[in-house]
Amino acid sequence: xxxxxxxxxxxxxAAKQKFSELSQIDELLSSSEKLSxxxxxxxxxYANGAENETVEKALGENLALRRIYRDMLxxxxxxxxxxxxxxxxxxxxxxILSREGKGCRIRMEPSRAEPNQVYVIVExxxxxxxxxxxxxxCDVEANCSRFPLPKIRDGVAQIxxxxxxxxxxxxxxxxxxxxxx
Amino acid sequence: MExxxxxxxxxxxxxxxxxxxxxxxxxxxxADFKAIGEATASDGSTKYSxxxxxxxxxxxxxxxAGGPHKDAPIFELCHLVSAIDALSEGGSDERALFxxxxxxxLPAVYRAALDEKLEFGDWLKPGFERTENGIxxxxxxxxxxxxxxxxxxLAALYEFLTGLDNYDFxxxxxxxxxxxxQASIDLEAIKTASNRISARLRKYRxxxxxxxxxxxxxxxxxxxxxxxxxxGERDGQICIDDPAVLDFWLEFSTVGEFRAYKTVFDGFxxxxxxxxxxxxxxxxxxxxxxxxxxxxxxxxxxxxSDGLDGLxxxxxxxxxxxxxxxxxxxxxxxxxxxxxxxxLMQYGPYAGRxxxxxxxxxVFGSIQTAITTDLQVKRGExxxxxxxxxxxxMAYDDKREQFQTxxxxxxxxxxxxxxxxxxxxxxxxxxxxxAFGAQNPDSVFEAARHNDNLDDIEMSSDxxxxxxxxxxxxxxxxxxxxxxxxxDGIEGFRMGAGALLSISGQLETFLTRMAALDKDGxxxxxxxDQDKQVFSNQFNxxxxxxx
Numbered sequence: 100x101x102x103x104x105x106x107x108x109x110x111x112x113a114a115k116q117k118f119s120e121l122s123q124i125d126e127l128l129s130s131s132e133k134l135s136x137x138x139x140x141x142x143x144x145y146a147n148g149a150e151n152e153t154v155e156k157a158l159g160e161n162l163a164l165r166r167i168y169r170d171m172l173x174x175x176x177x178x179x180x181x182x183x184x185x186x187x188x189x190x191x192x193x194x195i196l197s198r199e200g201k202g203c204r205i206r207m208e209p210s211r212a213e214p215n216q217v218y219v220i221v222e223x224x225x226x227x228x229x230x231x232x233x234x235x236x237c238d239v240e241a242n243c244s245r246f247p248l249p250k251i252r253d254g255v256a257q258i259x260x261x262x263x264x265x266x267x268x269x270x271x272x273x274x275x276x277x278x279x280x
Numbered sequence: 281m282e283x284x285x286x287x288x289x290x291x292x293x294x295x296x297x298x299x300x301x302x303x304x305x306x307x308x309x310x311a312d313f314k315a316i317g318e319a320t321a322s323d324g325s326t327k328y329s330x331x332x333x334x335x336x337x338x339x340x341x342x343x344x345a346g347g348p349h350k351d352a353p354i355f356e357l358c359h360l361v362s363a364i365d366a367l368s369e370g371g372s373d374e375r376a377l378f379x380x381x382x383x384x385x386l387p388a389v390y391r392a393a394l395d396e397k398l399e400f401g402d403w404l405k406p407g408f409e410r411t412e413n414g415i416x417x418x419x420x421x422x423x424x425x426x427x428x429x430x431x432x433x434l435a436a437l438y439e440f441l442t443g444l445d446n447y448d449f450x451x452x453x454x455x456x457x458x459x460x461x462q463a464s465i466d467l468e469a470i471k472t473a474s475n476r477i478s479a480r481l482r483k484y485r486x487x488x489x490x491x492x493x494x495x496x497x498x499x500x501x502x503x504x505x506x507x508x509x510x511x512g513e514r515d516g517q518i519c520i521d522d523p524a525v526l527d528f529w530l531e532f533s534t535v536g537e538f539r540a541y542k543t544v545f546d547g548f549x550x551x552x553x554x555x556x557x558x559x560x561x562x563x564x565x566x567x568x569x570x571x572x573x574x575x576x577x578x579x580x581x582x583x584x585s586d587g588l589d590g591l592x593x594x595x596x597x598x599x600x601x602x603x604x605x606x607x608x609x610x611x612x613x614x615x616x617x618x619x620x621x622x623x624l625m626q627y628g629p630y631a632g633r634x635x636x637x638x639x640x641x642x643v644f645g646s647i648q649t650a651i652t653t654d655l656q657v658k659r660g661e662x663x664x665x666x667x668x669x670x671x672x673x674m675a676y677d678d679k680r681e682q683f684q685t686x687x688x689x690x691x692x693x694x695x696x697x698x699x700x701x702x703x704x705x706x707x708x709x710x711x712x713x714x715a716f717g718a719q720n721p722d723s724v725f726e727a728a729r730h731n732d733n734l735d736d737i738e739m740s741s742d743x744x745x746x747x748x749x750x751x752x753x754x755x756x757x758x759x760x761x762x763x764x765x766x767x768d769g770i771e772g773f774r775m776g777a778g779a780l781l782s783i784s785g786q787l788e789t790f791l792t793r794m795a796a797l798d799k800d801g802x803x804x805x806x807x808x809d810q811d812k813q814v815f816s817n818q819f820n821x822x823x824x825x826x827x
Contacts, residue, residue, distance in 0.1 A: 100521035100633070101519070103518050105509070105518055116491075122547075126310075128334065130305075130310050136311035137315060137443075138316050138319040138439060138443060139376075139442040140379075140380040143381060149322070171376065
């Protein structure tokens with residue numbers, strides 16, 4: 100049992116404010132509603148290569164979140180290849196694009212043995228200490244796809260892909276941009 | 281003194297209740313908050329501890345964590361951001377790496393991250409220093425220290441601000457911090473950045489936190505208690521006791537917002553706390569808040585505990601056992617030893633002040649939760665009807681026995697812990713010193729964990745023999761001789777010792793209150809029977825028309 104003196108107006112208002120705060124705190128801490136939201140650290144980890152289905156799903160549904168993700172990608176990329184339209188060195192031949200960024204170049208060459216296949220060649224000339232492991236290609240709406248890079252030998256990584264593979268399709272679109280990390 | 285929070289960790293109960301009680305915080309706010317709480321490390325554990333970090337963040341969001349200046353932690357965060365940015369030319373990506381790239385938000389992790397950065401380079405700007413406990417920031421003949429112990433809190437704050445409003449503030453926040461980092465460190469720059477963030481946060485709070493429904497709840501409780509005061513001709517006093525809680529529920533449970541008994545119990549506890557804290561407002565306003573030891577998570581665990589009558593910033597001592605390195609030791613088995621006392625530890629002193637109401641909450645509140653869950657998941661009429669008569673309710677006597685059994689277990693844990701801590705000191709002094717003791721085991725226990733001068737402790741081979749025996753009989757994780765050689769393990773026991781004292785204190789006092797209930801008029805069994813009838817009747821009234 101607890102006895103309290105009936106508070107005056109000023110103290111009553113202070114108590115009311117406090118009661119509201121305490122109730123709001125309870126509400127925040129005890130809520131078990133299923134709310135879909137991605138924490139910045141989960142997004143940051145995903146931008147750095149972690150797998151996360153929740154983040155993937157949220158990115159698919161939320162343009163604003165994709166833009167933040169793209170920003171995180173850019174800030175953490177070892178190399179960046181801008182969209183081809185903006186890059187003066189972009190070349191186009193046989194619908195296959197070659198494009199360049201600072202310290203790196205991505206080009207595609209048709210396979211002589213398999214006409215339906217294409218070599219995606221990533222050439223890195225920068226002196227970055229970090230060895231990249233992933234190529235991420237994003238379209239104008241920041242829909243980004245991740246592709247693991249094979250082992251880099253003498254600054255070159257080579258991927259063989261079908262002509263209609265996502266990687267080839269995305270790199271063939273001059274408005275996409277690529278991040279290598 | 282900070283505000284405190286009372287929550288239960290009974291997931292099932294929360295499931296059912298949360299949908300009923302959501303009234304002040306908007307969906308986007310809850311989503312922003314929950315996202316931070318659910319951030320995980322690669323091993324699946326949460327990045328931020330529930331307590332104290334997430335509890336603190338909840339307080340901050342509602343504006344009650346910064347003492348007189350509710351956004352003071354933003355000021356603190358700006359100092360830390362300045363310091364991190366002064367360690368590299370990397371700008372926002374280095375910042376993100378420091379705050380978001382860490383898997384476990386612990387003081388030691390931030391300490392290691394800072395030291396690693398300093399190993400590869402020095403501060404790029406003057407005005408910063410690695411101090412013993414954190415980072416010193418100096419400007420305008422003044423200085424400010426951000427302690428490592430504060431960094432988990434500030435990281436949670438950084439993360440919350442980053443994701444604010446579905447990341448709507450992300451770009452602006454980075455611009456604010458970029459501007460701050462480009463300037464020379466001075467108070468003006470820090471204030472400017474802090475004010476810009478605070479302004480946004482004020483807008484966010486206005487949009488996402490409403491008081492109206494909480495005010496209504498307060499008014500209803502206050503009105504009810506005042507009416508009782510008038511009827512009882514008390515002299516300007518309102519009395520909050522067990523009958524008041526039950527009567528209130530019986531009167532208002534059909535209204536909707538007070539349908540759940542737990543909502544009523546929580547409402548009364550918050551009402552008491554609100555009155556008490558309003559009473560202490562002057563003290564609060566005069567208190568220095570930033571960087572207090574409590575928030576730093578670096579204080580001795582028993583400093584976070586409280587006596588049954590204390591009104592301090594109570595938090596469950598079980599939370600201390602969840603923190604590293606104490607969580608490496610299995611003090612309690614989850615279902616049989618921990619779960620039955622979780623609510624008692626969460627409500628702490630307030631459970632003891634409303635003992636019968638608390639028992640009603642434990643026994644009948646859980647039945648109501650089950651009914652609500654049945655209805656939500658559409659288990660059907662039969663399932664609900666089986667619960668309406670409360671036939672499976674745990675008798676108060678059985679609950680008392682359960683608490684007694686757990687108290688006995690806690691006593692064994694205390695002895696075993698004493699063996700670890702005092703045994704460690706004995707080892708330091710030599711093989712021939714093997715035992716300590718005193719008339720009061722708790723004082724010996726306390727002395728051991730604080731590493732007091734052992735010469736002052738009365739020797740008692742019996743007590744040590746008990747302690748050795750307790751240690752050897754506890755065949756569970758952490759209670760093995762390898763732990764005696766492990767500094768982290770010893771530290772875990774030292775942390776656990778404080779929590780155990782607090783747990784035993786709460787249990788003992790609550791059992792005392794139960795004993796008093798037993799002797800006050802009818803015995804506990806009779807009171808249980810009465811309550812069972814009352815709750816069953818009310819459940820039938822509330823849910824009896826289920827199809």
